[in-house]
Amino acid sequence: MKRFLVPLFALATAAGLAGTLYMIFYVTPLEKTLFFNQKIFYWHVPNWFVLFTTVFVCGVASAGYLKNRNPKWDDVARAAGELAVLFGAIGLVTGSIWGKAAWGHWWKWELRLTTSLILWLTMVGYVLVRRFGGAGSERLAAGLAVFGVVNVPLVYFAVKLADALQQESAHPKAQVVSALTSSMKTTFQLSILTFFAFYALLMLVRTSAIRDERRLRDLRERGLDAGILEP
Amino acid sequence: MPIDGLSENLTMPASCPPRAQRRTTMVVGPSFLRTAGAVAAKDLRVELRSREVVYTMTFFAAVIVVVFSFAFVKDQKALIEAVPGVAWAAVVFAGTIGLGRAFDREREGDTMRALLLSPAPRLAVFAGKTVAITALVIAVEAVVLPLCLLFFNVDLGAAVLHLALILALGALGFSVVGTVFAAMLLRVRSRDVLLPVVLYPILVPMIMAGTKATGALLAGATGDAWFWTQFLAAYDAVFVIVSLWTFEALVIE
Numbered sequence: 001m002k003r004f005l006v007p008l009f010a011l012a013t014a015a016g017l018a019g020t021l022y023m024i025f026y027v028t029p030l031e032k033t034l035f036f037n038q039k040i041f042y043w044h045v046p047n048w049f050v051l052f053t054t055v056f057v058c059g060v061a062s063a064g065y066l067k068n069r070n071p072k073w074d075d076v077a078r079a080a081g082e083l084a085v086l087f088g089a090i091g092l093v094t095g096s097i098w099g100k101a102a103w104g105h106w107w108k109w110e111l112r113l114t115t116s117l118i119l120w121l122t123m124v125g126y127v128l129v130r131r132f133g134g135a136g137s138e139r140l141a142a143g144l145a146v147f148g149v150v151n152v153p154l155v156y157f158a159v160k161l162a163d164a165l166q167q168e169s170a171h172p173k174a175q176v177v178s179a180l181t182s183s184m185k186t187t188f189q190l191s192i193l194t195f196f197a198f199y200a201l202l203m204l205v206r207t208s209a210i211r212d213e214r215r216l217r218d219l220r221e222r223g224l225d226a227g228i229l230e231p
Numbered sequence: 232m233p234i235d236g237l238s239e240n241l242t243m244p245a246s247c248p249p250r251a252q253r254r255t256t257m258v259v260g261p262s263f264l265r266t267a268g269a270v271a272a273k274d275l276r277v278e279l280r281s282r283e284v285v286y287t288m289t290f291f292a293a294v295i296v297v298v299f300s301f302a303f304v305k306d307q308k309a310l311i312e313a314v315p316g317v318a319w320a321a322v323v324f325a326g327t328i329g330l331g332r333a334f335d336r337e338r339e340g341d342t343m344r345a346l347l348l349s350p351a352p353r354l355a356v357f358a359g360k361t362v363a364i365t366a367l368v369i370a371v372e373a374v375v376l377p378l379c380l381l382f383f384n385v386d387l388g389a390a391v392l393h394l395a396l397i398l399a400l401g402a403l404g405f406s407v408v409g410t411v412f413a414a415m416l417l418r419v420r421s422r423d424v425l426l427p428v429v430l431y432p433i434l435v436p437m438i439m440a441g442t443k444a445t446g447a448l449l450a451g452a453t454g455d456a457w458f459w460t461q462f463l464a465a466y467d468a469v470f471v472i473v474s475l476w477t478f479e480a481l482v483i484e
Contacts (some may be wrong), residue, residue, distance in 0.1 A: 066480040122432040129429060134420035143415055143481040144429050147408070150473050154436040154466060161462070162443055 002204060009201035016194025023187040037101035042187050044094040046195035048116070051087040054080045054199065055119060058126070059149030062142035071214060074138050077145060079206035081126045083199065088120035114159045115152070122148035263358075266351045270359025274333065275366060284332045285367055289374045292325035296375055300382040309383045315445035318379045319401070319438050325375075326368045326405050327427055333364060334413045343417055347482065357478045361403075361410045368402035390448050393456060397444045400463040404437045404470060411474045415481050437466050 024042050061077035064070075095113065096106045107113065126148065129141045223229035278284055296317055303313040337343040346356050376398060380387065387394060412430050416422035444459035 066477060118432055118435050125428045125432055129419075129425055132421050133425060136418050139481055140412075140415040140419060140429070143411065143477055144433075146477060147411075147433050147470075147473060150469065151433050151436065154469065155439075158436040158439045158462065161458075162439060 002208065006201065006204055009197050009204065012197040013194060013201055016190060016197060020187060020191045020194055023183070023190065028184050028187050029181060037098065040094055040098050040101075042191045043195075044091065044098060045188070046192040047087055047091045047094065049192060050195045050199045051084060051091055051116075051119075053196075054084045054087060054203075055123065055149065055152075057203075058084060058123070058145050062145035065142050066139065066146065071138075072211070074142065075207050075210045075214065076203075077142060078130055078138075078210050079203055081123055081130065081141070081145060082206060083202055084123040085120070085127050086202075087199075088116065088123060091116065092120065111156070111159050115156045118155045119148070119152055122151065263352060263355050266355035267358035267362065270346070270351070270356050271362040271366075272359075274360065274363035277336065278333075278363070278367065284329050285370050287332070288325045288329040288367065288371050291328055292321040292371045292375045293378055295321040295324055296378045296382065300379075311383050311385060311449060312446075314379050314383045314385060314449060315442035317383075318375055318398075318445060319441050321375050322368065322372055322398070322401065323405065323431070323434065323438060325371050326364075326402075326409065327430065329367050329371070330364060330406075330409045330413045331423055331426055333360075333367070334417055338417055343414075353479050353482065354475055357410060357414070357474065360414070361406045364406040364410055365402050368405055369399060372398045372402060385449060387448070390453070390456075393453075393460070394445065394448055397441060397448070397456070397460055397463060400460065400467055401437060401441045404463065404467045405434065407467065407470050407474050408433050408437075411478055411481065414478070417482075433470075437463065440466060 020042060024039050028039070028042075030036060030038075058077050058080035061073045061080060065073035065077060095116075099108060099113075100106050122144070126141055126144050129137050129144060133140060220229060224231060299313065299317040299320070300309045303310045303317070334343070337346070347353060376391075376394065379385070380391075409430055412433075413422075413426060416426055416429075419425060440459045440462040444456050444463065447453075447455035447459060
């Protein structure tokens with residue numbers, strides 16, 4: 001199964017990235033108010049879709065791991081957590097570029113920016129725990145993921161309510177998507193598919209690498225216990 | 232793939248007991264409350280005899296307030312806008328120190344294991360620990376609040392009671408989340424660095440609501456202050472539930 005899926009997703013990602021790049025620069029028209037700057041939207045927004053998916057996957061897999069202690073859940077959660085850091089970094093960087101062009105600032109303490117940053121910091125904490133926690137850190141990390149996912153709506157509403165007293169959200173409204181021309185829409189949809197193919201590819205590869213790592217570690221421990229291996 | 236079959240046989244979860252063997256006492260009855268009270272009383276008695284944590288925490292918080300208050304001086308007066316941030320930063324930083332130390336004490340004597348092995352329900356242990364830590368944080372706040380009012384020349388009048396309520400809710404939220412993570416980190420290497428790393432992102436909504444409530448109170452906007460007080464209460468409620476739900480599965484022993 002994996003033997004077919006990995007090349008399949010890899011091909012889809014490569015073709016999708018090349019295709020969307022071509023469409024972004026040669027097919028889609030310039031947007032009326034933001035002009036060229038709007039083009040980052042085709043990669044920035046799908047990237048955030050992937051980020052929230054992977055955080056959700058990490059939270060659910062962590063809860064599953066806490067419930068039934070099957071290390072396979074933990075492998076998935078760990079891979080998803082690492083990818084959340086990666087996609088979060090991409091999203092924050094592309095978002096800052098957009099912000100500089102559209103708002104004139106690299107950063108604004110705005111609803112979605114603040115929420116995403118806190119979420120990203122939580123996931124960085126998750127990865128740090130996995131990396132430096134040593135033995136027994138799986139459960140701690142799983143707890144952190146569950147707490148982090150529960151925390152997302154709280155952060156969102158805290159910022160939203162704090163902002164409501166001062167200003168409107170600086171992000172473009174959701175209606176933006178329905179106002180797109182058809183070639184913009186096609187590019188956007190293709191880009192979403194591409195990013196999810198990319199995510200699926202990375203998840204498959206990373207999860208299996210983590211699983212192999214864990215099995216190897218277990219085997220070595222068993223070997224040491226049985227006296228077959230030298231320490 | 233022979234390796235697959237082999238490792239599948241070898242990765243039997245030797246370290247985790249079957250689900251049925253673990254205690255799953257969820258009943259909040261008189262015995263639960265008595266156990267929680269006993270754990271809290273034990274922690275506070277140990278603390279009262281040495282006063283180690285409460286003295287160091289309080290002094291650290293006071294130093295933070297002083298350092299920040301002269302970082303925000305303008306025309307020989309500290310800016311009143313800085314009060315919410317200073318007060319909450321001092322409480323959270325000092326609280327983290329106290330949290331780490333309170334659990335280090337259990338680790339040094341290996342008494343956490345004894346607590347968890349005892350027939351007391353684990354959730355009662357959690358509740359007792361939380362109550363004790365809340366008491367310590369409130370003791371710190373009792374020093375931080377007057378210091379802030381003094382250095383920043385704030386006259387709150389009767390709103391001081393409201394501010395006390397806000398700080399108490401903050402102390403509870405901090406202790407609930409903090410106790411879960413500190414208990415989990417007990418057996419983890421480099422727990423001193425990891426505790427703030429995992430704790431602070433989760434505390435963000437609480438710190439935000441706390442600073443907003445304090446700021447609104449200082450600006451005289453009582454309605455806004457009540458709104459954020461309710462938000463703090465909601466935060467506490469959410470994490471009390473999540474902690475009760477996950478604590479048993481999370482504590483490593």
